[in-house]
Amino acid sequence: AQKITQTQPGMFVQEKEAVTLDCTYDTSDPSYGLFWYKQPSSGEMIFLIYQGSYDQQNATEGRYSLNFQKARKSANLVISASQLGDSAMYFCAMREPLTQGGSEKLVFGKGTKLTVNP
Amino acid sequence: DGGITQSPKYLFRKEGQNVTLSCEQNLNHDAMYWYRQDPGQGLRLIYYSQIVNDFQKGDIAEGYSVSREKKESFPLTVTSAQKNPTAFYLCASSIKDSVYNEQFFGPGTRLTVL
Numbered sequence: 001a002q003k004i005t006q007t008q009p010g011m012f013v014q015e016k017e018a019v020t021l022d023c024t025y026d027t028s029d030p031s032y033g034l035f036w037y038k039q040p041s042s043g044e045m046i047f048l049i050y051q052g053s054y055d056q057q058n059a060t061e062g063r064y065s066l067n068f069q070k071a072r073k074s075a076n077l078v079i080s081a082s083q084l085g086d087s088a089m090y091f092c093a094m095r096e097p098l099t100q101g102g103s104e105k106l107v108f109g110k111g112t113k114l115t116v117n118p
Numbered sequence: 119d120g121g122i123t124q125s126p127k128y129l130f131r132k133e134g135q136n137v138t139l140s141c142e143q144n145l146n147h148d149a150m151y152w153y154r155q156d157p158g159q160g161l162r163l164i165y166y167s168q169i170v171n172d173f174q175k176g177d178i179a180e181g182y183s184v185s186r187e188k189k190e191s192f193p194l195t196v197t198s199a200q201k202n203p204t205a206f207y208l209c210a211s212s213i214k215d216s217v218y219n220e221q222f223f224g225p226g227t228r229l230t231v232l
Contacts, residue, residue, distance in 0.1 A: 004160070035220060043206060045161075045223035052218075091160055095219065103149050103168045103214070105176065106221060108160030 003027065004092050004109035012115050013082045020067070021077045021112045023092030032094060034075040035106065036066070039089040048090075051075055082116045089113050120145045122224035124209050129229045131196070131203065139194045139227045141209035148214055150192040151221065154178060155206040164207075167192055168214075196229065204231045 005024045013019035025034065036048045049061045051068050059066040067076040079086055090113075093106040122143045131137045143150065149168045153161035163176030167186040181200025186192055192211075196203045206228050210221040 009158075033218065035218075037223075043208075043226040043228070045208060045210075047220045047222070050218040050220060093160075098166065098174065103166065103212075104219060105151070105163045105166065106161070108162075110158065110160050 003096070003107050004094055006092055006109035006112050008112045009110075010113045010115070012117060015084060015116055015118050016081055018078060018080045019082055019114065021079070021090050021092075021114065022074070023076055023109060024072070024074045025092070025094050026073065027094065034066070034068075035093045035095070036064070036077045037091045037093060039091060039111070041088070045091070049077070079114075084116050084118060087114060087116045122209060122211055122222060124224040124227050126227060127225065129227055131229060131231050133231060134198045136195055136197050137229065139196065139207055139209075139229070141192045141194065141224060142190055143211045144190060145211055145213070145222065146189070147211035147222070148189070149212045150186070151210040151212075152176075152182070152184065152192070152194045153208045153210065155208060161208060164194065203229055205229060
């Protein structure tokens with residue numbers, strides 16, 4: 001069963017406007033963490049923002065904020081004042097415990113390609 | 119500067135050949151990971167290692183092998199048993215008990231089978 005769902009294969013936004021990228025997740029674990037990563041055309045994955053399941057407030061990091069709705073199991077990324085350099089793939093991911101040793105892996109959605117138009 | 123390096127950036131392989139992808143980190147991170155990314159897909163875990171001389175299979179380990187002889191290094195070998203190896207490979211590392219346990223990624227290696 002898919003654990004991270006990103007329903008928007010592609011999104012377009014005008015420069016300086018805000019955009020919301022959707023992410024829903026599925027887990028029965030009461031303790032979990034959600035990440036957003038940016039992947040520019042160069043390929044490297046860049047960590048943007050993190051939301052813990054017990055965090056009382058929505059995470060914010062500069063122009064990035066996370067609209068966390070726990071009951072709906074959604075963790076949407078909001079990018080304010082879009083810039084041309086924001087054009088990239090964006091991935092939502094959830095931490096999942098690995099079977100041995102207490103480490104964790106990331107389970108990724110399929111991503112959303114964001115294009116910022118001048 | 120601390121970070122993760124992967125080499126080569128592009129790699130071409132003939133069918134039936136084994137190839138090794140390099141991953142080095144100087145972040146002093148304990149855990150290291152290999153992910154595979156196919157077009158239009160998210161990342162999938164191949165192998166992971168939490169300490170030197172120990173590693174475990176991830177979700178799609180068949181046709182791959184790894185070693186962890188040094189804390190800084192976690193090379194991935196794509197063997198001839200991997201039926202569809204053309205993909206983008208990303209190495210990552212993390213430190214235990216950090217605030218977020220986020221993973222830091224290298225720039226990736228794009229492997230093409232000719």
